[in-house]
Amino acid sequence: QVQLVESGGGLVQAGGSLRLSCAASGTIFSIIAMGWYRQAPGKQRELVANIFGGGPNYGTNYAESVKGRFTISRDNAKNTVFLQMSTLKPEDTAVYYCDANLKERQLGPTYRYWGRGTQVTVSS
Numbered sequence: 001q002v003q004l005v006e007s008g009g010g011l012v013q014a015g016g017s018l019r020l021s022c023a024a025s026g027t028i029f030s031i032i033a034m035g036w037y038r039q040a041p042g043k044q045r046e047l048v049a050n051i052f053g054g055g056p057n058y059g060t061n062y063a064e065s066v067k068g069r070f071t072i073s074r075d076n077a078k079n080t081v082f083l084q085m086s087t088l089k090p091e092d093t094a095v096y097y098c099d100a101n102l103k104e105r106q107l108g109p110t111y112r113y114w115g116r117g118t119q120v121t122v123s124s
Contacts, residue, residue, distance in 0.1 A: 002026035002100070003113075004022055004023070004098045004099070004115035006021065006022045006096065006098045006116070006117060007022075007118065010119075010121070011123065012088055012120075014089055014123065014124050015088065018088065019083070019084050020036065020098075020118060021081075021082050022080065022082075022115055024102070027105075028103075028104065029103045029104055029105050029106050031079060031100055032103070032110060033100070033101045034074060034100045035072070035100075036072065036083045036099075037096070038094035038095065038096045039094055040091075040094040046063065047061070048066055050099075051073070066085075069086050069087045070083060070085050072084075081100075083096070085120070090123065093121050093122050095118065096118050097115055098115040099114050099115070100112070
């Protein structure tokens with residue numbers, strides 16, 4: 001079993017910054033990708049950013065709405081992914097969820113796990 005625990009959410013004024021962290025723990029052989037999603041009230045969960053691959057050859061994806069403002073990064077040694085959020089806007093208000101696609105064993109299947117979410121509120 002694997003657990004993802006997010007931290008770093010909170011209340012911030014528009015234009016401010018927050019840094020989210022998500023640490024994966026448990027039986028992990030390799031992490032293929034980690035990412036951040038968000039869900040605002042009454043809206044569907046949407047991708048914010050993800051990071052995939054290993055070593056120097058990793059890739060990232062960002063939602064158009066956060067490009068240039070958010071940066072995703074990963075600490076492979078600690079199985080942790082970060083989301084640095086800058087120039088926050090009220091429309092960034094949502095519950096932010098971490099996800100990970102990983103293998104628990106070398107020859108085993110790929111599983112997807114989710115964290116419980118952390119609230120980010122941006123006041124105008």
